[in-house]
Amino acid sequence: MKHVLTLALVAITFMTGLQEGKAQTTYNKEQSNYFVLTRSVPQLKAIILAADQLAADDGEKFGEFHVVICGQTVSDLTNLETMQPYLDMAKDKNIKLLACGFSLKKFGVDASKLPKEMGVVENGILYGFNLQKDGFLSITL
Numbered sequence: 001m002k003h004v005l006t007l008a009l010v011a012i013t014f015m016t017g018l019q020e021g022k023a024q025t026t027y028n029k030e031q032s033n034y035f036v037l038t039r040s041v042p043q044l045k046a047i048i049l050a051a052d053q054l055a056a057d058d059g060e061k062f063g064e065f066h067v068v069i070c071g072q073t074v075s076d077l078t079n080l081e082t083m084q085p086y087l088d089m090a091k092d093k094n095i096k097l098l099a100c101g102f103s104l105k106k107f108g109v110d111a112s113k114l115p116k117e118m119g120v121v122e123n124g125i126l127y128g129f130n131l132q133k134d135g136f137l138s139i140t141l
Contacts, residue, residue, distance in 0.1 A: 031063030070100035100124030
């Protein structure tokens with residue numbers, strides 16, 4: 001009996017671990033949803049302008065627009081003077097800005113120092129793949 005309980009606990013732990021890597025939200029697949037992975041903070045302006053044009057083109061079908069910032073440029077995310085214009089533009093367009101947790105760790109950036117408007121995903125690449133599974137169109141810059 002003890003072995004059965006141990007195996008059940010291991011199986012539950014394993015399955016829970018698998019779920020952590022998956023996107024936790026199901027998105028409306030009837031809408032056009034987008035994901036961008038970028039390694040450059042200055043590209044945010046062009047990305048946000050593209051999102052705005054897609055929203056105009058898609059009309060009622062425009063859904064989610066997520067941007068994950070990864071690589072060494074995550075070091076720039078804590079500079080509020082640099083980030084504020086992008087944060088304001090993204091908020092106005094309902095764009096979700098996220099930082100890659102792996103990049104934050106690699107480059108020694110304290111996630112608590114990020115602007116409150118930004119989220120963090122553990123692994124930006126995995127996050128993007130899971131969004132693709134949910135039907136998001138994606139691009140990496």
